[in-house]
Amino acid sequence: MSAPKVLALTGGVGGAKLGLGLAHCLPSENLAFVVNTGDDFEHLGLPISPDLDTLLYTLAGEVHEDQGWGRRDETWTVLNTLERLGGASWFRLGDKDLALHLRRRETLASGARLTQAMALLGDAFSVPFPLLPMSDDPVRTVLTTREFGRLPFQSYFVRERCAPTVQAIAYEGAGAAGLSPEVAAALADPALDLIVLCPSNPYLSIAPLLAIPPLRKALERRRVPAVAVCPLVGGAAVKGPTAKLMDELHVPRTPASIARYYGGVIDGLILDEQDRSHADAVRAEGVTPDVAPTVMLTLGDKITLAQRTLAFGETLRG
Numbered sequence: 642m643s644a645p646k647v648l649a650l651t652g653g654v655g656g657a658k659l660g661l662g663l664a665h666c667l668p669s670e671n672l673a674f675v676v677n678t679g680d681d682f683e684h685l686g687l688p689i690s691p692d693l694d695t696l697l698y699t700l701a702g703e704v705h706e707d708q709g710w711g712r713r714d715e716t717w718t719v720l721n722t723l724e725r726l727g728g729a730s731w732f733r734l735g736d737k738d739l740a741l742h743l744r745r746r747e748t749l750a751s752g753a754r755l756t757q758a759m760a761l762l763g764d765a766f767s768v769p770f771p772l773l774p775m776s777d778d779p780v781r782t783v784l785t786t787r788e789f790g791r792l793p794f795q796s797y798f799v800r801e802r803c804a805p806t807v808q809a810i811a812y813e814g815a816g817a818a819g820l821s822p823e824v825a826a827a828l829a830d831p832a833l834d835l836i837v838l839c840p841s842n843p844y845l846s847i848a849p850l851l852a853i854p855p856l857r858k859a860l861e862r863r864r865v866p867a868v869a870v871c872p873l874v875g876g877a878a879v880k881g882p883t884a885k886l887m888d889e890l891h892v893p894r895t896p897a898s899i900a901r902y903y904g905g906v907i908d909g910l911i912l913d914e915q916d917r918s919h920a921d922a923v924r925a926e927g928v929t930p931d932v933a934p935t936v937m938l939t940l941g942d943k944i945t946l947a948q949r950t951l952a953f954g955e956t957l958r959g
């Protein structure tokens with residue numbers, strides 16, 4: 642049987658882990674990524690795209706394994722010097738990472754779109770898979786919090802360490818954002834077999850994609866199965882604020898809530914083995930459940946989950 646052609650929607654560290662697993666299972670022409678840019682912002686005069694870079698560094702084998710973001714073997718001369726000069730150091734950009742940001746800024750300043758800038762960086766890191774920003778138009782995730790009122794994403798996530806209580810989330814600019822030619826082509830590809838929603842934070846990493854009207858519409862009108870991997874294990878998130886956010890948004894921390902949230906854009910949801918007892922509740926949401934080990938600690942775990950995801954997609958294709 643030939644390898645399926647897969648489009649993976651992703652953002653954040655959990656998404657990149659499954660992305661790496663998929664990259665080990667599929668040839669380069671059979672896998673493309675559409676990546677959240679709601680976390681993007683400008684800092685120190687540089688355009689920052691954390692989820693694109695996390696995926697780039699992960700697929701290139703350059704990611705800092707413990708953090709899940711940034712580069713391994715990083716050095717911090719510029720940031721430490723900047724701090725001594727009274728500059729902002731709360732958002733940690735290492736020396737090597739800064740070089741990438743300078744290159745991206747230079748490329749964008751020459752008139753390139755973000756998609757083209759990422760293609761150039763992907764080539765530079767020998768990553769053969771397209772890493773497509775969800776849009777070339779700016780979309781910014783903004784949280785309304787009890788303590789601070791309106792907080793841009795990175796101020797909430799990094800500066801305040803996700804501590805503020807979230808009352809609402811907005812994806813500013815999403816309503817007016819268009820599809821790049823590259824994302825439009827990937828969604829309309831007649832050879833496509835499967836769409837995968839990676840185990841990213843649904844509210845922070847996947848929702849910005851779904852808030853872009855033509856992207857949501859294309860997913861709703863899909864002609865191939867779409868499978869999500871549940872980011873919860875036993876009612877907790879493997880990493881990050883998913884469970885805390887669900888509490889604050891008064892959503893039960895269950896796989897059925899994730900199935901409901903993704904209603905209309907997925908056909909199947911992979912639950913962790915610990916959550917086997919939730920399968921019927923997921924089915925009641927009109928989504929087919931499957932059960933697999935979803936905690937990805939080793940490369941082997943990532944590849945195994947990717948294989949299970951592809952096999953589940955194959956089952957749903959019938």
Ligand code: FO1
Nearest residue numbers: 653654680690691694710731732733734799
């Ligand atoms: N995350 C942190 O927790 N602290 C940081 O200082 C930080 C810096 C940073 C720099 C570049 C980059 O690409 C990512 C960075 N991240 C940092 C991660 C990032 O904020 C989050 O992983 C995502 O935005 C959430 O998906």
